[in-house]
Amino acid sequence: MKTKEVLLELRKQHHLTQDELADRVFVTRQAVSKWESGESVPNTETLKILSKLFDVSINTLLGSPRKLICQCCGMPLDDSSISKEPDGAFNEEYCKWCYAEGDFVYKDIDVLISFLAEHMSNQNWPKEQAEAYFKENIPKLSYWQKNK
Secondary structure, three states, rough: OOHHHHHHHHHOOOOHHHHHHHHHHOOOOHHHHHHHHHOOOOOHHHHHHHHHHOOOOOHHHOOOOOOOEEEOOEEEOOOOOOOEEOOOOOEEEEOOOOOEEEEEEEOOOOHHHHHHHHOEEEOOHHHHHEEEHHHHHHHHHHHHHHOO
């Protein structure tokens, strides 16, 4: 979906007119009209306001142009799993299980790898194989790179 389609759909889902949406995000009705026709896209600050208003990530507002993964555990992210800051803003770097209430749940990589291997293994992916995979890939994520 393109940004113009996402914004139009969200506005209609929330039963807002273009004027009402414009008032809530501090722009003109003409700006909303331009977004919905694809002539322009909201600026960064307006995207943040729209994200909070509609309770969706900026990535979703932009038509999900990039695939997000948690930079702590590697899990694919969508609006239901993306973490939030204490003020309610989405944090598109982490899942809600690794980053909650403004703090990181996992501070020890070995604890995380053990948890993932235990919970992600199955009959087709034995625990030892899962653990080897996570030991190779988890350290490459930005959270663990920053905390070496």
